[in-house]
Structure formats: structure tokens, C-alpha cells
Amino acid sequence: MSNNVLIGIGGGTGSGKTSFAKNLLTEFDEGEMIILEQDAYYKDLAHVSFEERTERNFDHPDAIDFDLLKEHLQSLLHDQSIEMPIYDFSTHTRQPETRTVDVHRAILLEGIMVLTDEELRNMMTIKIYVETDSDVRFLRRLQRDIKERGRTVDDVIQQYESTVRPMHEQFVEITKKYADIILPEGGENAVAVDLIQTKIQSLLKGKSLNN
Numbered sequence: 001m002s003n004n005v006l007i008g009i010g011g012g013t014g015s016g017k018t019s020f021a022k023n024l025l026t027e028f029d030e031g032e033m034i035i036l037e038q039d040a041y042y043k044d045l046a047h048v049s050f051e052e053r054t055e056r057n058f059d060h061p062d063a064i065d066f067d068l069l070k071e072h073l074q075s076l077l078h079d080q081s082i083e084m085p086i087y088d089f090s091t092h093t094r095q096p097e098t099r100t101v102d103v104h105r106a107i108l109l110e111g112i113m114v115l116t117d118e119e120l121r122n123m124m125t126i127k128i129y130v131e132t133d134s135d136v137r138f139l140r141r142l143q144r145d146i147k148e149r150g151r152t153v154d155d156v157i158q159q160y161e162s163t164v165r166p167m168h169e170q171f172v173e174i175t176k177k178y179a180d181i182i183l184p185e186g187g188e189n190a191v192a193v194d195l196i197q198t199k200i201q202s203l204l205k206g207k208s209l210n211n
Helices: 017-027 050-054 066-077 118-123 134-149 153-178 190-209
Strands: 005-011 033-037 082-088 093-101 106-110 126-131 181-184
Touching: 005 017, 005 118, 005 153, 005 190, 017 033, 017 106, 017 126, 017 190, 066 082, 066 106, 066 118, 126 153, 126 190, 134 153, 181 190
Parallel strands: 005 106, 005 126, 033 106, 126 181
Antiparallel strands: 082 093
């Protein structure tokens, strides 16, 4: 049995998953907890033309390399480091380089699809769904994609209407039923951050005592 814990943080695009995960880190020592982003595990599309890549639906579960993600999580949970992919959103391909991720007692896995896969859910000690109003999520997505991913306003709106919103309704929102905790407002929810930090610390202490 693993002495490490995996916490899944799901929810729609722009819901506040990342800020919530970062706020959880604040009460843990360096090297004790790490955030893994589902976005690093998009499938590599280097084998198809750029035009075909841009037509792919990146908001469907099939866009995620769940096999590699689960393999890497199993390694981390059993005290083995991994070489995590680095994904280039401008080209929809993996970079030649990888990022070495060492073992941590607590792993926070965040992403819109992390609660859609049953095997992945079964690996989690705690499953959290971050719920935020759709208009707030869209504005956050718009700002992020323009600033961090080099997209235009028109591109973001077109993608949101054609795939992001319908895929959210079809695949993401229904994963609330699998969550142990449904959390409003993500990282802005200071009470929830404090409660879940305390719960994780308790879990880690219990595993240490059972060692």
C-alpha cells in the first residue's frame, strides 16, 4: 500500500482549480506536496499536420493520454520519480524535453477531465469538484488563452462555443456526482482551503504512523 496520497481536483475550465491547488500548498513544506496538471498529458499530435491538429477537440476526454498519466501517478504513489511531458499549446505537440518530478507525500492532480476516468478516480484519496459560474469561467478562459497560449479573442470564443461549452455539459459537469467535496469558488474559498489542508495533514500523519 502506498504511503502517499492523491487528491483529484476537477471542474470546468476557469473554475479556479489551479489557484485552489496552489493555496493548498501554502501549509506544506517544500518537497512534501506537488501539483500535477492534466494539461501536461494532452496526446502528442506531432504525427499529423498543423491544420489537422487545430481541428481536434481538446475538450473531449479522448484528447488526454490517460494511460501515461495513470502510469506516472502509480510510479509517484509508489516512490518512483517520473519524466513528465512538457506540452506546447501553440503547436499541440510535446516538447523533446521532459520535466523530472520527484516523489512527494501528497500529489494534487488538477484538470477538467481528472474525474472522468474511473481507474483514475479509484486511485484518489479525495475527489474535489470546483464549481464556479459559467460567465466567470469563460472570462478567465479568455484571459488565459490570450495571455498564455497566444490565441485571439475570436479563436477563444469560437472554440468555447463549438467545443468547450458542449463538452463541459457532456463530460465535465456530470463528474460532480463522483466528488467527495463540491467546492464553490475554488481558491477564493479560504474556509475550504483550510479544512482540506487539515484533512491532508491528517491523512499523511496516519500513513506515517502505520509505517
